[in-house]
Amino acid sequence: MSDVRDLLRPDLRGRSPYGAPQLDVAVRLNTNENSYPPPPEVAAAIGAAVTEAATGLNRYPDRDAVALREDLARYLGHGLTTAQVWAANGSNEILQQLLQAFGGPGRTALGFTPSYSMHPLLASATGTGWRDGGREAGFALGAGHAVTQVRHHRPDVVFLCSPNNPTGTALDPEVVEAVLAESHGLVVVDEAYAEFARPGTPSALRLLPGNPRLVVTRTMSKAFGLAGARLGYLAADPEVVEAVQLVRLPYHLSALTQAAARAALAHTDVLLSDVAAVMRQRDRLVDELSALGLEVAPSDANFVLFGGMADSRAVWRSLVDRGVLIRDVGIPGWLRVTAGTPGEIDVFLSALSEALKEYPPS
Numbered sequence: 001m002s003d004v005r006d007l008l009r010p011d012l013r014g015r016s017p018y019g020a021p022q023l024d025v026a027v028r029l030n031t032n033e034n035s036y037p038p039p040p041e042v043a044a045a046i047g048a049a050v051t052e053a054a055t056g057l058n059r060y061p062d063r064d065a066v067a068l069r070e071d072l073a074r075y076l077g078h079g080l081t082t083a084q085v086w087a088a089n090g091s092n093e094i095l096q097q098l099l100q101a102f103g104g105p106g107r108t109a110l111g112f113t114p115s116y117s118m119h120p121l122l123a124s125a126t127g128t129g130w131r132d133g134g135r136e137a138g139f140a141l142g143a144g145h146a147v148t149q150v151r152h153h154r155p156d157v158v159f160l161c162s163p164n165n166p167t168g169t170a171l172d173p174e175v176v177e178a179v180l181a182e183s184h185g186l187v188v189v190d191e192a193y194a195e196f197a198r199p200g201t202p203s204a205l206r207l208l209p210g211n212p213r214l215v216v217t218r219t220m221s222k223a224f225g226l227a228g229a230r231l232g233y234l235a236a237d238p239e240v241v242e243a244v245q246l247v248r249l250p251y252h253l254s255a256l257t258q259a260a261a262r263a264a265l266a267h268t269d270v271l272l273s274d275v276a277a278v279m280r281q282r283d284r285l286v287d288e289l290s291a292l293g294l295e296v297a298p299s300d301a302n303f304v305l306f307g308g309m310a311d312s313r314a315v316w317r318s319l320v321d322r323g324v325l326i327r328d329v330g331i332p333g334w335l336r337v338t339a340g341t342p343g344e345i346d347v348f349l350s351a352l353s354e355a356l357k358e359y360p361p362s
Contacts, residue, residue: 091232168299
C-alpha cells in the first residue's frame with residue numbers, strides 16, 4: 001500500500017506549513033497584529049451586524065459581495081468604483097486568486113526578497129515558477145535594479161511590497177512606474193501596511209488610471225485591527241476583477257465576514273484612530289533600538305526590522321525566556337518586532353537590553 005506522502009505532489013514533499021510560532025507568552029509582537037482591539041462600540045456594531053446576518057444563514061451569501069465592495073471602494077477613494085474592487089478571505093486569498101488567474105504552470109512570478117514570505121509559497125501552490133530578484137544594499141529596491149530583473153526574468157506576475165515586509169520600507173513610486181513600463185505581465189503592489197506609512201508616502205492607487213495591468217492589494221487585518229475577521233481586498237482594472245472571479249470558489253466570502261467587514265467600515269474613523277499611536281511606538285522603537293547600538297531599517301509599517309546581532313537566534317530565544325515573542329524572519333543577524341502598545345514596548349525593550357548583555361551586538 002502506498003504511503004500518502006508518496007501521492008503528494010513532488011514539489012510539496014518535505015515542506016512545512018507556513019506559520020509563525022504560537023507560544024503562550026506575556027507579550028506577543030511577532031505577527032504584526034494591531035495590539036489595540038476594536039473599541040467596545042465598534043465590537044457591539046459588528047456583533048449586531050453578525051447577529052442580523054445569522055438569521056439568514058440558511059441562504060448562501062452574496063457571492064460577489066457587491067455591497068462590501070462598494071464600501072471598500074468608498075474607503076479607498078481615488079475615484080474607484082465597485083467594479084474595480086474585489087474582496088476575499090484575507091489578502092493571502094486575494095494573492096492566491098491572482099496567481100490562479102494570471103500565473104500557473106508554464107508561467108513565472110518575480111519577487112524581491114527579503115519580502116513577504118507567502119509570495120513564493122503561493123506561487124508554488126499554484127504551480128507558478130518563482131524567480132527571486134533580490135535586493136540592493138540595505139534592503140533597498142531601486143528602479144534600475146527592479147527593471148534589470150524584469151528584463152532578465154520576463155515574469156508574468158511581479159510582486160512589489162510597499163511598505164515591504166519584513167523590512168518596513170515603502171517604495172519610491174518611480175519603482176512601480178518603471179516596472180509597469182518594462183513588464184508585459186501583471187504588477188501587484190502589496191500595500192498591507194499602507195495606513196502606517198509616514199506622511200507624504202504615496203499609494204500606488206494613484207497609478208491605477210491608465211495602467212490596466214496594475215493591482216493594489218490591501219487588508220483589514222492590520223490598521224483596522226481585524227486580523228481575526230480575515231478580510232483582504234484589491235483595487236484594479238475591472239477586467240482584473242472579472243478574471244479573479246473565474247477562479248474564486250462559489251460563495252467564498254461568508255455572510256458573517258461580509259457583515260463584520262461592512263460594520264467595521266462604517267466605523268473607519270474610530271478603528272483607525274489608533275494608527276497614530278502605533279506609529280509613535282514604531283518611531284520610538286527605531287530611536288531606542290538605534291541607541292542600543294543596533295542597525296535599524298527605516299519603517300513605514302507597524303513593525304521594525306533590526307540587526308547587527310552576532311547570534312540573532314540566541315537573542316530571540318533569550319527574549320522568549322523573558323516572556324517576549326518577536327519574529328525571526330530568517331535573515332542572519334536580524335529580527336523583527338511589531339509596534340505594540342507602550343506597555344508592550346516597555347517590556348520588550350527591557351528584555352532586549354538584558355538579552356544583549358548576554359549576546360552583545362557584533
